[in-house]
Amino acid sequence: MNVLQASDQKRLEDFARQIRVTTLKELGHLGFGHLGGAMSVVELLAVLYGDVMKIDPQNPAWEERDWLVLSKGHAGPALYATLALKGYFPEEMLLTLNQGGTKLPSHADRNLTPGVDMTTGSLGQGFSTGLGVALGHRLEGKDNAVYIVLGDGECQEGQVWEAVFYAGNAKLDNLIVFVDHNKQQLDGFIDDINPLGDLGAKWEAFGWHAQEVDGHNVAEIYGAIQQAKAAKGKSSVIILHTIKGKGCHFAEGVELNHHMRFTQEQIAESLAILEGGELS
């Protein structure tokens, strides 16, 4: 079914709001962090973990599970919030983010965090490792899906295009790549640094099934995933048009919002807005 029921849409929107609030509390407790790119992937995480993915939070290593490779590993805090809300680990653990000895490091680590499927952080690498996971499943004759999340700035990495090239030819039905196209990178706006041009056309030229949707609209994300699954014999990319810092009033629209410092007052204000439902 390609269309999300109204009740499911509401449920996923609520889940996204919860993820955003929880991520903000998690980062707020620390006082600094990769806020912008965590906020822009929230709706995607809500759709994947709230509906699409086959997972078992009580058994993170379940052999039949779908995998998520957060290649933009710096968005780890949003993934951790999602996993905690799904019950992979207690929500209190979120307050240990980046503290010495924590299981929640700045960048995602498969060996530390229950539910994190791949270690990422050095950009471009999660695409190749996710591709290897999809190939491994195909070798086993298994149909576990692999979802890979790339940043748009990450698409400047050469390794991304090695993987686009190879995966395009490998025609992996069980693989869906998302690009969080929030138009910003650490040093500012992508168009001012090293513009990506027509990203969808680039992927299509490599033989991919490419779609572009509003990355903050859960129904559009859900529909695109269903269409990607229906596109047999092709690897699929979904380009999510997003806003870096989305839903966080002091970060949204700010040029340098990749990694920020913030005050408790800013966090409290932002939470009040979110919990009041005005922005999300």
Next chain:
Amino acid sequence: MTLTRDDRAMKDVYIDSLIKLAREDENIVVLDADLMHSNSTIRFMKTYPERAINVGVQEANMIGVAAGLAATGKIPFSHTFSCFNTRRALDQIYMSVAYAKLNVRIVGTDPGITAAYNGGTHMPLEDVGVVRGIPTMTVLEPVDNVMMEALIKDVAYHDGPVYLRVNRKEPEKIYAPGTKFTIGKGMALKDGQDATIMASGIMVAEALRAAQLLKERGVNARVVNIFTIKPIDQELVIRCAKETGAIVTCENHNVINGLGSAVAEVLGEHYPVPLERVGVQDLFGEVGSLDYLQQRFAMTAKDIAEKVQLCLSRKGGV
């Protein structure tokens, strides 16, 4: 001392041993980056096409894909020339493989001056150094076909990532068929009390010839083959230092960050004795025959013998 050259290329012995193991274990997967004909991995492709992946000319992606395969329980062996399989994909080896605890077996062919006619651009003299600095990495350099064949199973099932440095060509025979090897343990090939020559790879044969030259000069040198460069056999290095009082290392690599450095670290911390290092003295590689390059970089038996005598003079002996 007369050594004979094997009539089989080490790359063929390597891949045939792996194919044999793959017959028993369907998790073994082979990856290459457009060097299947150079590395003989084409034989694996022909035997098990569904378990062989040629990604084309893309080393970084190959290492990442191998790591992902390991995450699903496969035992991936990635192949390309040593220079590309280390320095070209170093960040991938660091994060996707070692840091992520995904056990890829990284097989680098044409190590050091054996890259001969491919020249300086393709001559890895730093490969051991760059991977040696990564925690959990095991670094192995099989010396002949007997060892290559014997080690393959241990490499496949080793707990942790492995960098295997493989000479593609016909090696000189060092070990008798049936010899047993243990990863992490060096092997004495000739006893002696005046000094110890510790050698790896193609330098083992040179070391044995050097010991013969020294014997004619009345110097009784011990020869030890260190085929596990990391973790270095610390106990053996200390024992040789205590028993012979002088050590000369011989490696087909820059003397910085390879076998000589590993031995120096052990000696410096535990039992300092005079040390000399034979190998490329921090220079770039060049094109030429193996014979020319051994002369050019002072890596012959004669050069080793001279370093042993220099070491003995520092020891205050002969």
